[in-house]
Amino acid sequence: MERYSRQVLYKGIGESGQHLISTSTVLIVGVGALGSLSAEMLARAGVRKLILIDRDYVEYSNLQRQTLYTAHDAQEKTPKVIAAKGRLMEIRPDLEVEAHIAHCDAQLLMEVAASANLLLDGTDNFDTRLMINDVAYKIGIPWVYAACVEASYSSAGFIPGSTPCYRCLVPILPSTTLTCDTAGIIGPAVQMAVAEQVTTGLKILTEQFAPPYYMRVGNIWDMDHMKFRMDAMHSDECETCGIRPVYPSLLAQADHAMRLCGRDTVQVMDPRINGAVVDHALGRLGTEVNHTPYFKEFHYENFRFVCFNNGRLLIHGLGDMNKARTLVNQLFG
Template sequence: MTSENLPGRFDRLRRLPQIGDQGGERLTRARIAVVGCGALGSHLSETLARCGVSSIYLIDRDVVEPSNLDRQTLYDEEDARCARPKAVAAAEKLRKICSGGNFQPFVADLDSTNAAELLSGAELILDGTDNFATRFLLNDFSVARGVPWIHAGVVGVSGCVLPVLPRRGPCYRCYLPEEPPPGAAETCDVAGVLPTAVAAIAALAATSAIAILVGRENEVATRLATVDIWRGRMGSIAVPRREDCSVCVRGQYDYLSGLKGTARTRLCGQRAVQVRPLGIARPDLAELAGRLAGRGLAEHNAYMVRFEAEGKTVSLFSDGRAIIHGTDDPAAARSLYARYVGL
């Protein structure tokens, strides 16, 4: 993108001593990847595009739904009516905002088989995902390749941000060594999410992104920033590097190698897909059933939880495996699992 086609476009940004003309130029040459184009991904990609970042890979496996529109700011009613892939709709919207930008949509389920292809060339990766398995994969890629990434997550009225700078800070696994068991962590699809919490967390993550891209990486705090937007509370927690961290100390990239992580799927029967996450603990079915009470919970016993979601029936078994009836699309099944059970 050139700033010449609209003179003065980046004037207020470049007046900042933190940015300047030099920083502004670096932003226009930057190439980043936004993984997950939901609420956080909308805010992050739009903010960075408006700041001049002209090359953005937009990676997402889902389509726009009506329930997205309160917080996923790149999309409108027409996108939801047409069930357009988010990556495609996001790229088109960003081109309207910055016509010279190179916004590449990838309608894809990021996993160990395509991570190197989809992420290579990005100098910074932003987390707009909704699941731990993909975050662990991003962390593996980041540490293995020396590419910074910024973790961001929001549920309910709270969220957190952790910039991972492989050259000088802890990694995400220093903060969270293992994935929580399925159903143990809250998801937005079950617990809800306040749009202003997304905006606050995205602002923190985008600020760190800008600092890294203009060459001020050493001014970015490698601490976990936390926000409770409802009570107006902000904080930050030190994340020490774990002496035995499997990723940044021992160099074991189990999620990047495919040994753990992204759920395996297979078609089973007509309009049904089995999702089997790899390398995770057994789910707490009782806790998940409690969370789903009143939200389409159909059945719960010692061996399984069955519930209805988005016109599909999910049967989650005590070994963490689920069968999703009502679809024959593996990516859609994985997405449903991630959003209602948690991956």
């Protein structure tokens, strides 16, 4: 326990709290700015296992705030979960890390969340957060929300059966279309959001998260930090935590094409498209392909394609989903 001696000395954790932390499994959805930093904090805190889900790879624009990654990761376009796993294992060789290079849909999340004690939100979009919320309340595990953009941050913890859920809070959440890719972000805002998120997570893991329950928000540039109480915001009519829950985000049919938040990139899901299909189609066209251990990269009609082996494609430089479907049909039939 020498590695965690300073943490054990802290009266809020102690030996009993450290034992609970060291036997816990935490699932993190998204290992960008929020998720990569929370993963590192939890690894250093001593959790037994981390489960990581992310569909993206490291780019140079990530390095300003995504502290697990290096220029080498960006140069190699290493999938974030793979780069994160490698760095986390360097920090703590005894840590168990389960990495999923995948788009996080309801089926995958339901499968992997069943073995977790806690779920952390490292995403950047509203719909995925509602799905996380529905999964957490349906299977009865706590989760912690966090978000940041520009210099602002927010975070809150949700406990099925104790707190109102995220869907209950939606009417009072600030309405914004800002993202890191459109409005920018500074590193300290990420640090503040994750500090709040991981602290709440540690309280949950050590069984010390108790009422009153708050959402915390702030702007690190203006040095404004606030909290508002959310205990009474529960609605009996809520479709997730109300009297008759239906978990609508788990029922929604996923679109096979979606625009990634704040970016000129469209993601297309098509299970027909595996490595062999891509090689055959591009060989017929005489298109040059960059092969990596995780995906194939090529250019077609001035767009950059990244094709993973599970039927997932990213088309960069494109914001039109109908055009994306047309390009995929032209290439692969």
